Amino acid sequence: MTITVVPIIEPDVKPAAPLAKVMTERLSRLARELQDEHLKDLDHMEPLFEDVVIYISYNSKYTIRWKIVNDVPEHAITEVGAKCDKLGYIRWKTASLNSFNRK
Secondary structure, eight states: OEEEEEEOOOGGGOOOHHHHHHHHHHHHHHHHHIIIIITGGGGGSSSTTOEEEEEEEEOTTSOEEEEEOSOOOHHHHHHHHHHHHHHTOEEOOOOOTTOOOOO
């Protein structure tokens, strides 16, 4: 599987100007770490040619939240959820119809 983690900076959760740059850089770093280190085991998970696209962002309390934004097998959702839970990230709850996340 190909894993892509995209940091999302939302305007309604944006911190004060001096802190914005630090928070944005932190989110980008955490996205890279999640993709390259914590979820690297998914590279070898069947089906090998599937993609997993994960968005991470801050919530209003600056906690990292995540969601899978494409349709993937249930075992991939479970594995991503376990890794993110271990890191202290919370599931991104959304009412959007465009999200394929099943939970």
